[in-house]
Amino acid sequence: MRRFISIFMLSSALLLPAGPGFAQESTPTPEEGITVQGFLLNRTTGEPGPEGIEVMLHAWDESGTARGMVHSVSGSRGEFIIEGVTVEKGLFYAVMAVYQGVTNLSETFVADENGRLPEIEVPIYETTTDTKNINIDLLHLVIGTGQGGLTVAEYYALSNQGDRTVVNSGALEQGRKDTLVFTLPPHAANISFPSANPKRYRVFPGGFVDTNGITPGVGTSQIVLTYVIPYEDSLTLTRLIPFDINEIKVFIPHQLGLQIEVPESNDQGVEILGSNLEAYDVYNLGPLQQGSQFETIVTGTLPSLSSDSQGTSTVRDKTGTWILLGVSILGMALIIGGLWWWRRVEEIGDEEVLGPEDTLVEN
Known part of the structure; x- marks a missing residue:
């Protein structure tokens, strides 16, 4: 079923x-x-x-x-x-x-x-604070362009191989509702979690916390986030792997004309993806162990706005479009409970739930 x-x-x-x-x-x-x-x-x-x-x-x-x-x-x-x-x-x-x-x-x-x-x-x-049974089945990283530089959309599908729901690992602070901690690249701005309950995530300098519990099973938790990275002709985007990961795919629109290098990856060539049938350069790598990292090296000049003979913009700010395409590229369904049901829990629960205003600053 x-x-x-x-x-x-x-x-x-x-x-x-x-x-x-x-x-x-x-x-x-x-x-x-x-x-x-x-x-x-x-x-x-x-x-x-x-x-x-x-x-x-x-x-x-x-x-x-x-x-x-x-x-x-x-x-x-x-x-x-x-x-x-x-x-x-x-x-x-x-x-x-x-x-x-x-x-x-x-x-x-x-x-x-x-x-x-x-x-x-x-x-x-039953619940546990031990994250040893958590792993990432899939990470899709979609790169595009937008106001201020490169836009990046990340899609994580996580599994829990144990028999207890992982909650409140206390990874950052005791007494705070922290389940999983992820890093973010330096200078990442406009960090957003599309469609998510704003109380699910907390952003701190250099990363974010997911407060959602992860029930046992495959693909029982998903994370969708976007951010903007300043770009001037070259960028090395380094991502730290917080848990063992099975597969990573990096996508970038072919029409941008940028040069991409993902060390130790397999170049999958150009694929036609998304509901708009856009061409993407695709790179695949993994598995990788917890604590390792991978790099996406981007070089080249970002295309400027231009118009065809009818005055229609041929290369434009497509942040929203590429984010939505990234969702369709993901190719797997996102579980109902992760985003929607936490809203219900927070409305009826007695426990204080931290919102986006409860930003954690590292000492």
């Missing part, structure tokens, strides 16, 4: 309304709806989930438009019953639950030919 939803579906989910059922124009289920049953299972201990945990059944269509949300609460053995659910063929359904301050997501399902959903298991996990 599909567990992942694209970032475009994720953007729609940010506007998800709550309601007693899923409002549909037509549905194969009775007017009163169906009953969806499921259970929480603690995958760390093997025991049923606890009583009193709020669960929410969500639905999306193929375009990523949110179609509704229905609440329930787990019983004494972790079981839950959600009544009055209307389902429709072609919609995707998943159940989420918050346990120990961390979002947990079921598999994603579609209704069967009778308009029914199966019994749904929502895995939950």
Whole structure:
């Protein structure tokens, strides 16, 4: 079953309304709806989930438009019953639950030919502050041009090979909500985390902190960030590897005419990528171990604005375009919970959550 939803579906989910059922124009289920049953299972201990945990059944269509949300609460053995659910063929359904301050997501399902959903298991996990089981499956680095120099978009897909959710590693300061720490290049400016809850990340001089918990599994956490680096005819972009990484791909638009060198990489040549079918020079390297680094050396003069015979700009500031293309280049779905569900946790939780104004300055 599909567990992942694209970032475009994720953007729609940010506007998800709550309601007693899923409002549909037509549905194969009775007017009163169906009953969806499921259970929480603690995958760390093997025991049923606890009583009193709020669960929410969500639905999306193929375009990523949110179609509704229905609440329930787990019983004494972790079981839950959600009544009055209307389902429709072609919609995707998943159940989420918050346990120990961390979002947990079921598999994603579609209704069967009778308009029914199966019994749904929502895995939950105990927590740990140990990051030894974290690794990066994939890093995509997309370089473009924008106001002030080169734009860089980075996309991380992270996995947790353990059986506990990694939270609050205390990597920078005890008592602060810090899970993972990443470095940033010197002089990186206009640092942004597109579509993310602003409370998820904290930027400090030379890096940023991800406060999101990472549940066990492959690709259970993703990070998307962009920044601008000043550029004058040459630049060596050095990136430190915070965890073992399986694969790195570097992309740069071919039309820029810049010279790129990525030491120890395989030059994949020119590939046509993205919804706009733009040509990119692609470089591939990895695996690399935690603590190592790789360089992307860029040389050449940035193209200036010019116009064709119709006065249309042929080379222009395409920061936003290349960032969006980078998302499509990523080629893998971003999990719903990482960005959207942390907003829900922060709204209902009692624990203080640090926002972007809580900037950490190293001593």
